[in-house]
Amino acid sequence: MSDFFKFDGKFFKYGTLLGDLMILTLLWTLTSLPLITLGASTTAMYYVTTRQLSNREGYVSRDYFRSFKENFLQATGVTVLFAVVFAVLRINLYILPGNSPLFPIQFVLIAVAVAVLVFVFPVLSRFKLKFFELLRTSFFLAIRHFPTTITCLVLLFAAYLLVLRW
Numbered sequence: 001m002s003d004f005f006k007f008d009g010k011f012f013k014y015g016t017l018l019g020d021l022m023i024l025t026l027l028w029t030l031t032s033l034p035l036i037t038l039g040a041s042t043t044a045m046y047y048v049t050t051r052q053l054s055n056r057e058g059y060v061s062r063d064y065f066r067s068f069k070e071n072f073l074q075a076t077g078v079t080v081l082f083a084v085v086f087a088v089l090r091i092n093l094y095i096l097p098g099n100s101p102l103f104p105i106q107f108v109l110i111a112v113a114v115a116v117l118v119f120v121f122p123v124l125s126r127f128k129l130k131f132f133e134l135l136r137t138s139f140f141l142a143i144r145h146f147p148t149t150i151t152c153l154v155l156l157f158a159a160y161l162l163v164l165r166w
Contacts, residue, residue: 017052020052020060021049021052023060023061024045024048024049024052024060024064027041027044027045027060027061027064027065028041028042028044028045031044031068036076036079036080037072037076037079038079039075039076039078039079039120039121040068040071040072040075040076040079041068042075042121043067043068043071043075043121043124043125044064044065044067044068044071044125045064046121046122046124046125046126047063047064047067047071047125047126048060048063048064048067050125050126051063067125071124071125074124074131074134075121075124077131078120078121078124078131078134078135082113082117082120085113086110086113089106089109089110089113092106093106111153112139112142114153114156115139115142115149115152115153116135116138116139116142117138118142118149118152118153118156119137119138119139119141119142119149120134120135120138123137123138123141
């Protein structure tokens, strides 16, 4: 019998990883249904995913709910803050006339807000920072890792367009 199908072989290792990711996706979906908890569930998902990929032992659901509980208040605060920021920017887009010089600035502000948002929840899942330190660190990461930020923005925009077409 080859090593591929043994209990400690690659088949069971990747099968277990796939099963854990399916459980993680289900947990994320269920805990994200009340949209206010979207940040806390995303933070917990990042936490468990990095633990799984770095081969640290643990249970998906226990680690997920521990991280969810630990980061709930801060992640919910970030979620509410960005919801308000995006709502204000969206309203400004409707209010400003298309030929206004401020109109393109709105798109830049939206891109900066999304770029910071890309890094906020992964940083929160790994580090214990105060609220404004978290936002500042995420902003500097978005600037420092600009090619990664652009790649994430393009992928998010493509996913957004896919969801709109679906």
